[in-house]
Amino acid sequence: MSGGLAILGAGGHGRVVADCADALGWQRIVFFDDRHDVALETPWSVAGSGEDLMAQASAFDAVVVAVGNNRMRLELLLALRSVGARLATLIHPRATVSGRSVIGPGSVVIAGAVVNIGARVGQGVIVNTGATVDHDCVLEDGVHVAPGAHLAGGVRVGKESWIGVGAVVREYTFVGEGAFVGAGAVVVASIDAGLKVVGNPARQIRR
Template sequence: MLTSHALSNDSAFSHHTPPIVLIGGGGHASVVAEILLQQGREIVAVVTPDSIAERPVFQGIKHLSSDTQVAKFKPSDVKLVNGVGMLPRSTIRQKINGYFLALGYQFDTVIAPSAVVSPYATLKQGTQVLAGAIVQSGASIGAHSIINSKALIEHDCVLGEYNHIAPGATMCGQVKTKCNVFVGAGAIVTPNIAIGENAIVGAGSCITRSIDAGVITRPAATTLDMVEAKEGRRG
């Protein structure tokens, strides 16, 4: 049932959907662009101040060099996709989205053909679920979050807005996160854990207790260091 749900989303993209304006022209944008093109979506423009000539996936797509040029497309005629990658505690994606949302534009959700998303999961506006990722029944993914390649979001997880779950990370059942949480590659968050706003789970960490807002975790040889956001304090 999960796979058929993902396929039905894929086939639906080919018809009766507005064209896409892709914000960003770097590595993450190229991955998202490939997904959209695989699904038959039309990308009418890529918006970035940088050259896109070295990325073959953008060949033949109109290049706009500034955000203000998006105004040539009416908000009712296109959907936007934010192709700017997410770094820990970076607010670039939020600022970009806030600018365009205030102008009346809406951001499309992107689901890779090889991703598996339960029909009983909830994906809010602008969510991106990349290749091989799994989102299980009862999970809720906050707006503009990225579920990166081969990440696993287990049943009944509730993720806040602007989360980034990096490649290969696992969120076990009933994990809850606040806004702007970054979970690094290969990290494991065990069941029923709560993670506060702006927290960072370091790559390879195994989280067995809840994390307060602003805390950074990192794996160590025999234990998990908890490095607080306040400079110089460690617990």
């Protein structure tokens, strides 16, 4: 059988992505994961490993990578594209995304999230449940804005950075590549690449 949506990664985030695809009307959803004991209690089963998906990616209408690790998600997405996979961009029907924003291939915008005018979202990005990305923000490839995090206007988030659950980022600041903003942090000034910050105001804990 072919067609439908293949989701690589059947853990918690994978199930959220499948639920989003289901709400969008995808009729056939198939997980791939190197673990076989995942995705229990869902209507969707694990059809094979990541390697299996690489071998048959082009047989699916679209593929999405639902792996939580930002770097890994991006690497897998690029690898799948190189073998002919078409990348899905999933925007939950109850997310609010401006028609004057851009959401890149392989990115997901989950229920309750808002992406406002002028925002540019790269590939393999997660804008998670109830997160807001305001006007003119730029999210580079592989970023994850976790549930309930809020980016004010004009924020730029570097490649593969993580904005933790409930964090807040001040307008026109820059979060460097591979940075990690902790849960609930309040970022009031730009953060260098690779830093891990927590608290209000956000301060570095260690590289």
